[in-house]
Amino acid sequence: MTGSPFIRISNVTRRFGDVVAVDDLSLDIDKGELFCLLGASGCGKTTLLRMLAGFESVDSGSIEIDGIDMSRVPPATRPVNIMFQNYALFPHMTVDSNIAYGLKRAGLPRAEIESRVTELLRLVRLSGMGGRKPHQLSGGQRQRVALARALARRPKLLLLDEPLAALDKKLREDTQFELVDIQERLETTFIVVTHDQEEAMTLASRIGVMDAGKLVQVDSPRTLYDRPKNSFIADFLGTVSFLEGKVKSAKGGMLQIDGPIPVTAVDPGGFAAGDDVRMAIRPEKISLSRESGGGVNEVKVMVEDMAFTGVASNYRVAGPGGVLLKLTQPNMRRGEPALEWEETGYAAFDPADVVLLRD
Amino acid sequence: MTRGISWPALWLGIIGFGILYVPVTVMVIYSFNSSRLVSVWAGFSTKWYGELLENDAVLEALGKSLWVAVNAATLSTVFGVLIALAFVRLGNFRFRLLLSALASMPLVMPEVVTGLSLLLLFIAMEGLLGWPAGRGIDTIIIAHTTFGMCFAAVVVQSRLRDFDMSIEEAAADLGARQPYIFFSITLPVIAPAVIAAWLLAFTLSFDDLVIASFVSGPGSSTLPIVVFSKVRLGVTPEINALATIMILLVAASVVIASAIIYRNSAGRKAAAATGGSGHES
Ligand SMILES: Nc1ncnc2c1ncn2[C@@H]1O[C@H](COP(=O)(O)OP(=O)(O)OP(=O)(O)O)[C@@H](O)[C@H]1O
Numbered sequence: 177m178t179g180s181p182f183i184r185i186s187n188v189t190r191r192f193g194d195v196v197a198v199d200d201l202s203l204d205i206d207k208g209e210l211f212c213l214l215g216a217s218g219c220g221k222t223t224l225l226r227m228l229a230g231f232e233s234v235d236s237g238s239i240e241i242d243g244i245d246m247s248r249v250p251p252a253t254r255p256v257n258i259m260f261q262n263y264a265l266f267p268h269m270t271v272d273s274n275i276a277y278g279l280k281r282a283g284l285p286r287a288e289i290e291s292r293v294t295e296l297l298r299l300v301r302l303s304g305m306g307g308r309k310p311h312q313l314s315g316g317q318r319q320r321v322a323l324a325r326a327l328a329r330r331p332k333l334l335l336l337d338e339p340l341a342a343l344d345k346k347l348r349e350d351t352q353f354e355l356v357d358i359q360e361r362l363e364t365t366f367i368v369v370t371h372d373q374e375e376a377m378t379l380a381s382r383i384g385v386m387d388a389g390k391l392v393q394v395d396s397p398r399t400l401y402d403r404p405k406n407s408f409i410a411d412f413l414g415t416v417s418f419l420e421g422k423v424k425s426a427k428g429g430m431l432q433i434d435g436p437i438p439v440t441a442v443d444p445g446g447f448a449a450g451d452d453v454r455m456a457i458r459p460e461k462i463s464l465s466r467e468s469g470g471g472v473n474e475v476k477v478m479v480e481d482m483a484f485t486g487v488a489s490n491y492r493v494a495g496p497g498g499v500l501l502k503l504t505q506p507n508m509r510r511g512e513p514a515l516e517w518e519e520t521g522y523a524a525f526d527p528a529d530v531v532l533l534r535d
Numbered sequence: 536m537t538r539g540i541s542w543p544a545l546w547l548g549i550i551g552f553g554i555l556y557v558p559v560t561v562m563v564i565y566s567f568n569s570s571r572l573v574s575v576w577a578g579f580s581t582k583w584y585g586e587l588l589e590n591d592a593v594l595e596a597l598g599k600s601l602w603v604a605v606n607a608a609t610l611s612t613v614f615g616v617l618i619a620l621a622f623v624r625l626g627n628f629r630f631r632l633l634l635s636a637l638a639s640m641p642l643v644m645p646e647v648v649t650g651l652s653l654l655l656l657f658i659a660m661e662g663l664l665g666w667p668a669g670r671g672i673d674t675i676i677i678a679h680t681t682f683g684m685c686f687a688a689v690v691v692q693s694r695l696r697d698f699d700m701s702i703e704e705a706a707a708d709l710g711a712r713q714p715y716i717f718f719s720i721t722l723p724v725i726a727p728a729v730i731a732a733w734l735l736a737f738t739l740s741f742d743d744l745v746i747a748s749f750v751s752g753p754g755s756s757t758l759p760i761v762v763f764s765k766v767r768l769g770v771t772p773e774i775n776a777l778a779t780i781m782i783l784l785v786a787a788s789v790v791i792a793s794a795i796i797y798r799n800s801a802g803r804k805a806a807a808a809t810g811g812s813g814h815e816s
């Protein structure tokens with residue numbers, strides 16, 4: 177059985193009337209992974225999660241968890257627990273009873289339930305609040321009760337639907353690390369849904385980016401950022417400048433590309449002379465200075481816009497043919513004053529930092 | 536907008552409440568009249584209440600009324616909850632609008648019509664099925680349930696409509712199944728509405744004269760029927776005392792029902808208002 181993944185989603189489709197919420201989606205997830213589903217609102221993230229939990233039927237395709245086909249397994253008996261987008265705490269029960277609900281259903285002895293509830297409260301740092309009702313808790317505390325309740329039955333798979341959406345920025349950042357910490361300690365497989373790309377980057381070992389019911393790219397956060405497959409991904413994750421051109425020659429692992437800005441790029445393979453290409457460059461990979469360095473991929477530009485953000489300055493500069501480049505310069509250089517508005521200078525980037533997109 | 540007192544509105548309010556409560560107040564006062572003549576005040580006395588306690592016919596009718604009201608209210612609540620669940624949960628099924636209109640019809644149906652139609656039904660059923668054998672307490676309970684459950688359904692439906700369905704899914708996710716989910720999650724959350732519905736149905740049944748007179752049989756007179764037949768022989772202070780007790784009972788259940796509904800909605804509002812803001816201990 178080795179080699180078969182913990183979760184196997186094969187060609188799953190779910191329609192609501194005319195809307196295809198999840199479209200022929202396949203995905204494998206390994207045991208103990210913290211997987212993030214990332215995508216814009218309405219792209220089908222919640223629907224996919226609800227199908228894993230068993231609340232939504234699957235129109236076609238199949239879902240296997242731990243080698244068992246889930247099509248006939250009701251939510252109550254799946255080795256899966258879900259933490260709802262709105263927490264869905266039982267309003268008439270105390271925190272303790274909320275957490276104990278699933279344990280009672282599992283038929284655990286009372287002493288064991290009590291000790292597990294105490295342990296879970298400590299895990300989510302809510303010790304001493306077990307007697308409160310949900311409406312006596314803050315948003316962050318409620319979120320942690322929901323997490324404890326979902327973890328109580330020690331599910332093999334925990335699904336979290338935008339677990340941190342209701343929290344303010346500071347609390348969210350703290351909780352992100354807590355979540356990763358808990359996941360590592362319990363070694364449960366987590367699938368976290370979010371539409372916040374920064375959150376996905378912080379949490380996940382792998383990210384699946386969804387668009388209109390399909391997975392566009394599944395990779396580690398770094399690969400996704402550095403090597404986006406197409407312009408949708410490049411644009412969705414962080415800022416990027418796009419360049420267009422035509423391959424002039426492909427020799428010795430390098431591409432010479434003609435366009436408003438001539439570019440030398442490392443050839444990822446599969447490009448030939450005459451191909452039209454679209455390229456992306458991250459802003460922090462472009463340097464800007466007054467003097468020409470004389471290397472490859474250097475263009476003369478004029479500063480159109482500049483914004484100081486503290487650790488860095490963000491520039492928008494115009495190159496030949498009106499091509500706009502977005503770039504970020506760290507505020508650490510002493511001596512040379514930063515370029516100002518309407519000044520001209522030289523922007524340069526390394527051939528290895530040019531991402532060739534396959535749209 | 537001025538926040539000052541609007542005099543015409545205040546006067547209208549006073550007149551409105553006056554129309555509602557002056558007659559009742561007069562009646563309550565005269566129930567403490569020591570004279571047998573209803574319109575002549577002859578000093579304070581509680582002797583009519585004492586006499587009432589010795590009147591077996593009245594006490595028996597009171598017992599029957601309470602029995603009928605408790606049973607009808609319980610049945611109404613059970614059916615009302617089921618109707619409400621069906622309308623809120625089954626989504627947009629065919630004929631939904633028609634059905635919901637039909638379900639609320641008894642709310643506006645003239646009582647005489649309801650009473651008469653039920654009487655005809657009972658007679659027809661007796662002829663065909665041999666049940667109910669004659670008319671009595673059972674037929675009154677059934678009759679009161681038929682309209683009580685419509686009121687109960689309306690009360691429960693409004694609560695069920697803003698019931699967060701995902702907590703039922705959460706319960707299922709944690710290993711629970713129906714009907715355990717209903718009794719451990721749904722019912723406790725809608726409990727205030729259910730209790731209010733029960734009290735409302737109780738009041739309606741306890742009050743009812745018209746329908747009960749149609750479907751009651753010999754020896755099954757409820758309190759309103761007894762009061763009404765006594766009044767036909769002339770109003771006595773005894774009747775006033777009896778009516779005062781009835782008002783007390785009905786008022787108490789209405790006050791409790793409103794208090795439950797009010798407290799519950801206030802609590803929910805407070806919970807919504809504090810949502811997100813922290814109060815760490
Ligand atoms: N029960 C439903 N009935 C009809 N359409 C639905 C239903 N649930 C989801 N949809 C549709 O399916 C699509 C995907 O919805 P889904 O809730 O999965 O999006 P999401 O990615 O979770 O979005 P968000 O980030 O806003 O939560 C949407 O177009 C939505 O309108």
Ligand SMILES: [Mg+2]
Binds near residue numbers: 221222223261337
């Ligand atoms: Mg969603």
